[in-house]
Amino acid sequence: MALSQVHPLPGMYLDMKRPIALFALLLLLVARTSMGADAAPSLAGRLRPFVEKGQLAGAVALVVDREKVLSVDAVSFADVARRKPMKSDALFWIASQTKPMTAVAVMMLVDEGKVALDDAVDKYLPEFRGQMVVAEKNGDHTVLRRPGHPITVREVLCHTSGMPFQSPLETPTHDTLALASLVRSYAMIPLQTEPGTHYQYSSAGINIAGRIVEVVSGMPYEDFMRRRLFDPLGMKDTTFWPTESQTRRLAKAYRPDAGGVALKEMPIAQLAYPLSDRTHRFPIPAGGLFSTARDTARFCQMLLNGGQSNGRRLLSEKSFVELTRRQTPASVKENYGLCLALGPDGFGHGGALATGMDIRPGPGIATIWMVQHAGFPGDGGKAQGVFRDWALERHGKPVAR
Numbered sequence: 001m002a003l004s005q006v007h008p009l010p011g012m013y014l015d016m017k018r019p020i021a022l023f024a025l026l027l028l029l030v031a032r033t034s035m036g037a038d039a040a041p042s043l044a045g046r047l048r049p050f051v052e053k054g055q056l057a058g059a060v061a062l063v064v065d066r067e068k069v070l071s072v073d074a075v076s077f078a079d080v081a082r083r084k085p086m087k088s089d090a091l092f093w094i095a096s097q098t099k100p101m102t103a104v105a106v107m108m109l110v111d112e113g114k115v116a117l118d119d120a121v122d123k124y125l126p127e128f129r130g131q132m133v134v135a136e137k138n139g140d141h142t143v144l145r146r147p148g149h150p151i152t153v154r155e156v157l158c159h160t161s162g163m164p165f166q167s168p169l170e171t172p173t174h175d176t177l178a179l180a181s182l183v184r185s186y187a188m189i190p191l192q193t194e195p196g197t198h199y200q201y202s203s204a205g206i207n208i209a210g211r212i213v214e215v216v217s218g219m220p221y222e223d224f225m226r227r228r229l230f231d232p233l234g235m236k237d238t239t240f241w242p243t244e245s246q247t248r249r250l251a252k253a254y255r256p257d258a259g260g261v262a263l264k265e266m267p268i269a270q271l272a273y274p275l276s277d278r279t280h281r282f283p284i285p286a287g288g289l290f291s292t293a294r295d296t297a298r299f300c301q302m303l304l305n306g307g308q309s310n311g312r313r314l315l316s317e318k319s320f321v322e323l324t325r326r327q328t329p330a331s332v333k334e335n336y337g338l339c340l341a342l343g344p345d346g347f348g349h350g351g352a353l354a355t356g357m358d359i360r361p362g363p364g365i366a367t368i369w370m371v372q373h374a375g376f377p378g379d380g381g382k383a384q385g386v387f388r389d390w391a392l393e394r395h396g397k398p399v400a401r
Helices: 019-029 043-052 098-111 153-157 179-187 203-217 221-233 293-304 317-324 380-395
Strands: 032-034 058-064 069-079 092-095 133-137 142-145 253-256 263-266 289-291 347-350 356-360 365-370
Touching: 043 058, 043 069, 043 380, 058 293, 058 380, 069 293, 069 380, 098 153, 098 203, 098 221, 098 293, 098 317, 153 203, 179 203, 203 221, 221 293, 293 356, 293 365, 356 380, 365 380
Parallel strands: none
Antiparallel strands: 032 069, 058 069, 058 365, 092 289, 133 142, 253 263, 347 356, 356 365
């Protein structure tokens, strides 16, 4: 069978007599910059098989240390059908990578003595007073009871509050209710489990945390994020509402086709369009941000530096430790901090369309992987691991501090 029949990606084959050669050429002609590293097998070469097999539409892969960018690779296409090359300044919906940024905002208020992690949420949001927990549920009835304690700020940030993933009002999209109204809808929903006892991934919990930021700071959540986090870090391309010029840099999103063997372009189903609409679209603390690899890297560098950026401390040492230590109880398998997944060598978070950031304090590097994939044909999902392994091999020598 011809290669074009196996992987019918529109527009990828400029000359059907030479598809493999052109794939390799396209991959090697993408924007690539390396800074200060010895010669080593290229990332483009490592990722080439995923592109050639039509398992990866395009990616930006960036590595930083505590002070600088070590390498950045823009691979294949931002728009497959139009053969638009991926560029290093491409914009991506980073979805749940918004969560750690929201957690940092909360910890800023903790540092100021305005919020305490073990305070009940209802101290700041009185609509949560009297919230119940499901004691028994079957097809015929649901029995509710009072929980052992009200949900706390800490619990909503580490997914142990018992809140469900989202409200029924967040369908078909997540961004058409103002944050205050959305959070009030959560207060009407009973907890699914006793607070503090189970891990249940909950965007609702992080949206609650974002609303606390709003109430305590006295400014809209998105304004707080801009003034206190994005502007100080120089994250000029990070936004809930991409402008027209930013939208032109937005990478297209893809999913596997019905047969699972090729990529199919798709809209971002969780969000309302147009994305620039500030009247009918609202910020989502749990997953609404768009960003670039470089902007996300600036956030990661702040974490690599223990809460500091360019000599300015955004988080106290105590709050940074709290953010990055295990918060989930020993009785659950999930190892989670405050909106950060923890591993033996570091911490990070991913997004719904397979973006990811991985911070490794030991070798002093962070990897940022930017794609827009709701699933992958074949082995495409392994590409991020290939990038991470390459980054550690090339840049991951322990750095003395």
